[in-house]
Each structure stands twice: as C-alpha cells, then as structure tokens.
Amino acid sequence: MSRRYTFPQAALAFVIALFLLVFLVVPVLTVIFVAFTNSDGSLTLAHFRSFFQLTLMREAFYNSLYVGGMSVVVSSFFALPLAYFTARFQFRGALLVQTLGVLPLIMPPFVGATAMQLLFGRSGSLNLILGDWFDFNLPLMEGLNAVIFVEALHYFPFILLNLTVALNNIDSAMEESAQNLGASGFRLFRRIVFPLALPGYIAGAALVFLKVFDDVATPLVLNVTDILAAQAYFRITSIGIDDPIGYVASVIMVIASMAALWGSTWVMRGKDYATLQRGGSSLATRKLGPWQAVFAYGWIALVLLLVLSPHLGLALLSFSKMWSFTVIPETYTLDNYAAVFRDSPFMLWNSLLYCGIAAGLDVAIGTAIAYLMLRTKLPGRRLLDFVASAAVAIPGIVLGIGYLRTFRGFNLPFTDLPFVSFWMIIAFAFTVRRLPYALRSCVASLQQVHISMEEAAENLGANNRRTIFRIVVPLMAGGILAGFVTSFLTAAVEISATLMLVSATSDAPASYGIYLYMQSIVGRGPGAALGVITVVLVGLGTYASHRIMRARSMRFETLQALK
Amino acid sequence: MAKVKVEFQDIALAFGRTEVLRNISLSIEPGEFFALLGPSGSGKSTLLRVIAGFAQAQSGRVLVDGRDISAVPPWKRDIGMVFQNYALWPHMTVQDNVAFGLEERKLPRNEVKHKVAAALDLVGLADFAARRPSQLSGGQQQRVALARTIAIEPKVLLLDEPLSNLDAKLRVHMRAELLALQRKLGVTTIFVTHDQEEALSISDRVAVLDAGVIQQVGAPVELFDHPASRFIASFVGTINLFAGTLRVGADAMVFESEALGTLALPGLPATAPGEVEIAFRPHVVALMEAGAPVERGLIRLDGCITEREFLGEFIRYTVRAGRADIVADQAHYTGARSFVPGDSVKLGIQPGQIRVLAR
Numbered sequence: 001m002s003r004r005y006t007f008p009q010a011a012l013a014f015v016i017a018l019f020l021l022v023f024l025v026v027p028v029l030t031v032i033f034v035a036f037t038n039s040d041g042s043l044t045l046a047h048f049r050s051f052f053q054l055t056l057m058r059e060a061f062y063n064s065l066y067v068g069g070m071s072v073v074v075s076s077f078f079a080l081p082l083a084y085f086t087a088r089f090q091f092r093g094a095l096l097v098q099t100l101g102v103l104p105l106i107m108p109p110f111v112g113a114t115a116m117q118l119l120f121g122r123s124g125s126l127n128l129i130l131g132d133w134f135d136f137n138l139p140l141m142e143g144l145n146a147v148i149f150v151e152a153l154h155y156f157p158f159i160l161l162n163l164t165v166a167l168n169n170i171d172s173a174m175e176e177s178a179q180n181l182g183a184s185g186f187r188l189f190r191r192i193v194f195p196l197a198l199p200g201y202i203a204g205a206a207l208v209f210l211k212v213f214d215d216v217a218t219p220l221v222l223n224v225t226d227i228l229a230a231q232a233y234f235r236i237t238s239i240g241i242d243d244p245i246g247y248v249a250s251v252i253m254v255i256a257s258m259a260a261l262w263g264s265t266w267v268m269r270g271k272d273y274a275t276l277q278r279g280g281s282s283l284a285t286r287k288l289g290p291w292q293a294v295f296a297y298g299w300i301a302l303v304l305l306l307v308l309s310p311h312l313g314l315a316l317l318s319f320s321k322m323w324s325f326t327v328i329p330e331t332y333t334l335d336n337y338a339a340v341f342r343d344s345p346f347m348l349w350n351s352l353l354y355c356g357i358a359a360g361l362d363v364a365i366g367t368a369i370a371y372l373m374l375r376t377k378l379p380g381r382r383l384l385d386f387v388a389s390a391a392v393a394i395p396g397i398v399l400g401i402g403y404l405r406t407f408r409g410f411n412l413p414f415t416d417l418p419f420v421s422f423w424m425i426i427a428f429a430f431t432v433r434r435l436p437y438a439l440r441s442c443v444a445s446l447q448q449v450h451i452s453m454e455e456a457a458e459n460l461g462a463n464n465r466r467t468i469f470r471i472v473v474p475l476m477a478g479g480i481l482a483g484f485v486t487s488f489l490t491a492a493v494e495i496s497a498t499l500m501l502v503s504a505t506s507d508a509p510a511s512y513g514i515y516l517y518m519q520s521i522v523g524r525g526p527g528a529a530l531g532v533i534t535v536v537l538v539g540l541g542t543y544a545s546h547r548i549m550r551a552r553s554m555r556f557e558t559l560q561a562l563k
Numbered sequence: 564m565a566k567v568k569v570e571f572q573d574i575a576l577a578f579g580r581t582e583v584l585r586n587i588s589l590s591i592e593p594g595e596f597f598a599l600l601g602p603s604g605s606g607k608s609t610l611l612r613v614i615a616g617f618a619q620a621q622s623g624r625v626l627v628d629g630r631d632i633s634a635v636p637p638w639k640r641d642i643g644m645v646f647q648n649y650a651l652w653p654h655m656t657v658q659d660n661v662a663f664g665l666e667e668r669k670l671p672r673n674e675v676k677h678k679v680a681a682a683l684d685l686v687g688l689a690d691f692a693a694r695r696p697s698q699l700s701g702g703q704q705q706r707v708a709l710a711r712t713i714a715i716e717p718k719v720l721l722l723d724e725p726l727s728n729l730d731a732k733l734r735v736h737m738r739a740e741l742l743a744l745q746r747k748l749g750v751t752t753i754f755v756t757h758d759q760e761e762a763l764s765i766s767d768r769v770a771v772l773d774a775g776v777i778q779q780v781g782a783p784v785e786l787f788d789h790p791a792s793r794f795i796a797s798f799v800g801t802i803n804l805f806a807g808t809l810r811v812g813a814d815a816m817v818f819e820s821e822a823l824g825t826l827a828l829p830g831l832p833a834t835a836p837g838e839v840e841i842a843f844r845p846h847v848v849a850l851m852e853a854g855a856p857v858e859r860g861l862i863r864l865d866g867c868i869t870e871r872e873f874l875g876e877f878i879r880y881t882v883r884a885g886r887a888d889i890v891a892d893q894a895h896y897t898g899a900r901s902f903v904p905g906d907s908v909k910l911g912i913q914p915g916q917i918r919v920l921a922r
Contacts, residue, residue, distance in 0.1 A: 146648035458637040460664030
C-alpha cells in the first residue's frame, strides 16, 4: 500500500489502546505496584519477604507449581496415545476422539468437581465398589490429587487438539524421504515425526498449565485452599483490598503464567514448521493390528468413560434428592430444576448479556487489530497485538483484584454508584480475558486472505472502506464467527474474575450461581441443575457453530488450496 | 476504447535499503502489447505494481495518457490488473466477481448485467456465471480474472505472470487467446513474465529488466539478433559466449582467446578493438563430418562431439573445440545426418552471425 496509515485507522487504534490501557494494563500494573510499595508509596521488597515467611504461603506457592506441572503430566498421559492413534492409524475412532476432545471444554472443571467427588472420592461410587469387592481404595480425590485429576481430565484436550493438528500438518513427504534414506520404526518417529510435532505439544502443554494456574473455583469446590489463587482470593475478600500479601500472590501468579507462556515460545522459536506443502498429503495412516486395535479402542473407551463421568455425575446429581454413601443416588426428583427456574433464570440472562457484549467487543477489537497489524504500517500496531495477547497470561483473580483496586473510589458518571459494582465491569473483564483467543482467530483468518484479493478490489475501483466491507470482512467471516463463538462460550463458563467482581447476586452470571450453590450441601442439587442447563446450552452453541463453520469452510476450501 | 500511452520517467524505488528499481525510463505506445521480462527479483512485478498504485516510487513519475498518476489512489486509476494468482473472491460467484468493478463505478443495474454478460461471453464463460471460483479449473479461473478486469474497460491492462499457473499446453493456448483479445480491444497492455519464449512470442516490444535496471528495450527480433549485453544475450535464448581480445589484422578483424585460439573474422562490421566477448547462437553453427569440405567464407573449427540432446525439431550438440565447449543446434528431419558423442566434426560459423559485445 502506498500510505502508511489513514486517520480513521489511527483513531481506531487509539480507541482500542485506550480500552486496553484502562481495563488491562493499568489494573495489572496497579497490582504489581501495590506488591512492591509501602503504604507511603516507597518501593519495598518487604511484602515478598513476609509472604515467603508465612508457611501457608510457601506451601501454596509450591502446591500451585506442583498442581500445574502434574496436571500437564497427567493430561499428556491421556492425550498422547489418542493423538498418536488418530494421526497414524485408520480407525473409526477419529470422530470419537475429536468429540472427546471438545466435550470437557464445554464444562468448566469446577462445575463437575462436586460430581467427581461423589464418583471418585473416598466414599464415592468407585471406591464404594472397590471397597466392597477388593477392600481397596483409590486416592484419586485426596487433597491435591483431586485438583490434578479434575483439571487434567478437563484440559487434556488442549494437548490432544494441538498435537493432532501438528501431526496432521506433517507432510507425508517428510516421512517418506526419511524412509527413503533408510529410517524406520522408532528411529523415524524420534528423528522426524516427534520433532515436527513437538511445537504442537508444547503449545498445548503451556495452555494446560496456564488454565490450571488460573483456576481458583475448582480447588475451592474441592476444599483445597493452600494454593496461590485461592490464597489471593481469601486475602483480598476476607482481610481486605489493602492486604499486600494478596498482591504478592497475584504478582507471583502473573510471573509463573508469563514464564510458562514465554518458556513455550522460547522452546518453539524457529521450530514452528508448517511442512504441509501445497497439494501435499498428511502422514500415511496404517491399518491397526488386532492387538493394537484392542489397545486403541480400550484406551479410548477408558478415557471416554472418565471424560463423561463429570457430565454423568452432574446429571445424576441434578436429578437426585440426596446422594451420599451410595454408588448412585437412591431417590430422584425434578425439584432441583424447579428451584433453578424459580430462583435463578436471571443468571442465565446475565450470562447471555455479559458474554454477548464480551464476544461482540472481542471480535470487533480482534478484527480491527488484525487489520491494523497485517494491512497497515501504523506505528505501534505490534504493541497493540502484544498487549491484547498478553491478557492470556493474566489470571482472572489478578485481573479482578486489579479492577477492584484501580477503580475503587470511582463512581459511575452522574450517579453515586461505585464503578466496581456496575455490572458492565464483569462484561469488560470477560472481554479482556477472551480477547487473545478471538484475536488469534481473526488474525489467522485475515492471514489466509491473500492481499491480492484486496488489491484486485482497489484496482477495480473500490476504496479502502468499501474494500474492507465488501471483501475483507466477508472473507474473514468464518474466523470472526469462530472468534465470537469461542469468546462467548468460554466467557459463559468464566469464574475466576467473576468471583472477584460480582458484588450483588442479582448481577451474577450463571457460572457464579453454580459456584454459589455448590458451596453448601443442600445447594448441590440445584447447582448441578443449573450446571446441566449451562452445559447443554453451551454444548448446543458449540455444535451449531461447528456446523455453520464446516459448511462455510467447505465452500472456500478449494480456492484456499490454490494459494 | 481510446488507446493511451504509458510513460515512466526516471522511476526509483527501494524497500528499506534494498533498491528494487533504478532509473526506469520507458515509453509504451498506445495499443502496444508490451512485455516486462526479467528473472525473479528483477523488479518487473514491482514496476507493474507502481502503475497499478500498489507500490509507490520514491522518485520519478508515471504518466498515463500524459497525466501524472503518482498521487491517484489505486481505485481511481482505471488501470485493470490481472493478478498472478487471479485473486478471485471465493465468497462471490463468477458473475459477482465480474460485476464488482462495475458496481463500484455505480453503473445502473441493467448496464452492469449487460456488461458482465458481454465480458463473460468474450472469454467464453457465459455458461459459468453462477458458479463459484472454486468450481472452475485453473484456465477458467484465469479467464474470469481477465473478464473481471476488462469489464471495467480499463485504460491500461496489466497482466502479472498471467500464464504461470497454467500447465504447458494450456499456456500456449491462452497466450494466443490473450493476444487475440488484446488486438480486438486495442487496449495498451503491459505484461510481466520471466519466460522469454512467452515474451518474445506475443509482445510487440519487450523491456528486459535485471537488478532493477532496464537492460534493453526493443522488438523481440531486435533483442534476439542484437543483444546489447552479455546478460541479454544469455537471458534471451541460448548463446555461445567467449571472452577475448579483438584486434585489427591484415585483411580482417582478428579475435584472440584462450578458448578458441586465433580466429579471423572476415566481414565483421566495423568494431572498436579491445577486450570483448563474441557471441553466436547455436543454430548458426553448421556441423560436418571431419573430412567434409567446408563452404568458403565460413569460420572453420575442428571439434569432437561430447554431448547430444534430442529436442525434436533439432538436436543440440555440445562440441569440444580446442579448449572451448560450443553448443550447436542441427535441424532434425527424417533421414538427417546425425552424430554421436565421440565423433570428430568440423564446425562452420557464418561470420555475419557473430555479435561482438563490449566487456
């Protein structure tokens, strides 16, 4: 393009920058600032010293790292065989594996955690059976194990999906040329297939770590409080917004998340080879041998059973009157659903409203940043992209604390209402938290639009604005829609920032409602019912968008291949 | 359609520190079919993008019909461009693609419809109007791209490697079709290619670019027969090149080189003596059996066949003569005399076919 940028582009960039500054940069910097300063504003490391002098905090720190790391290990244990089966063998389980990959993402871990306790806990269904038959107990749900087990079961799809994509992107010529040169079997795998797929695995593993580190609700539901996120939450909510220890915990969480993220990009730098050539084909798939088939299908069945267990457990719980010390509930009822429809339909509306606003803003900002970054030479465009993406490394708790601290003392314009208790702040938190995903989706779809598509339009007489609306946006539509759906659905199950920011129950979204219900034994039933309703709605949304997007992508596929 | 002239005046363009175009001055006549020929990285596509307005020259002017268009945005230039990858919009049907430029010009709907039909008819795709680009073959996509561009009746037609995505047979066919279409429309056409055969076969004139500089401009025959430099000589067609010294001999110019020894070049047009290269095309070298009498007036050399390539219409021999390897093409027809590697031969070269290039 001839011009570096136009005035409207610069104005748009300014508005986005302002939004990110107010709702991301300043709150996070405030948290960091508070952690490093005395009440009189002078710099200090004293808060960090007192943090590490507290035994509980030291434990929380190690526990958080341990849970994050072990969740990656256990997730890999579930995901690696599944990814390998789909990429290397011809078998009917491919679709199953895909479904299996998405299922746990639809339901956030804290929703199913109670049900998991009832199924796999000390007096849960599995151990009741094991105890009766073998006089033996599996400590799956004891202490930190519980968190690791539940988190891994929910987040292993990140590894599965990333790794499967990476394996499928390896051109068969890569493998064939190695075979041609004499490599085969495990050596072929170790020297060619594994290194080529590694970036996918690392990306998935980093995401799992981030997610687990960010999650505060699951440990709380499972009664595990000696981890960082929970301690930060308790410190701020019980001791108060001025307690520096909560801020130190927050800063450590941010550092650990950033380290995981940057560590993964550092390991992958220069290694993200998309080797699939134009007209190339993916790795050859082999027929399963009889023993391989037994193992493959057996593994899938086992993982599927585990993956579905929180869903089944939740469903059982939602229909049960009372469920304890029995393998399955003994009396069933619809009262829980009645209670939910009586007491909390407004929460579903709140969710719809907040998530709608957040997803709409996300794709608008995402599309704008993608365009500014890929199609203009606006100074600072990369910084905009970087800041928006950096939100991925900010745990929800930290963002929530940042908002509370930054905006305290501010009132809504023309009212006496404090800004932090305004419901829009929850929607803004969702927007910032889901922006990285929507942004990546928009950037990827714009990258697929060859610049000559736009040049052709300009050549035929369409100006900048007309080109954007007639060519760029329609061609990006798939990515924009995908971004919207991802933002919306994942915001619908967001809990960590929500936990900090909900100031009145009437403003609470459904995810908060579920959490609240699950706090008490009597609330479990209605909580499960609300959980089931949310999960079903989110699942339907995912399915519908998947159908729409598949129809679209089939239409464009042939031409995309030409480029 | 009014035919317009395109002029470049001292165009210079750099991306950062990389100079892409230098001192480009060129005048393309109204209605001409003009080729920009050069190896990849020579700047030829960038020059095309300068005309279309997608690249901005740091200095110099582009005149279309005598008017400087440097400050005109791409969408107001009325210069049609067919992109190398066609750039057909996958979310629009063929007719929507073709209608786009007309709609942007706010033509009445029935006129748009009429012109779309006419353009598709012209490229023989009237029956494919409702298809999507992805449902067409490469050749058909190319025609749609062409129809989309000519529908707006551009002042100048730009073609960026238009045939490079087609297979060999289709390329030759489309090349003839392109020329016929251009002659019919009479629109000044500039056409970028790296394929010298393509450039020579259909254009009225060719500009050869290398390293961002125009090396030579001329009609195809002129470029082939009188290359201005070593680069042109070897880029346009195949040629034998030998470096040496030219001096004035008793009754003719004498060329001395390590490879060929001392050669008298009778009948050579007056040339300044000095360090030069001599060049001659493979097909002007006649090959004869070792003992055969050689026609008078030819430059004679003795040699031995080292390689032989059968190319259908002719056989390409590599002949070792002294310390030189000379490429010689011999027309092939049924019953023609041919040689095999190892044969001793005599070479005869018409002095008039030898070009002397300054070094």
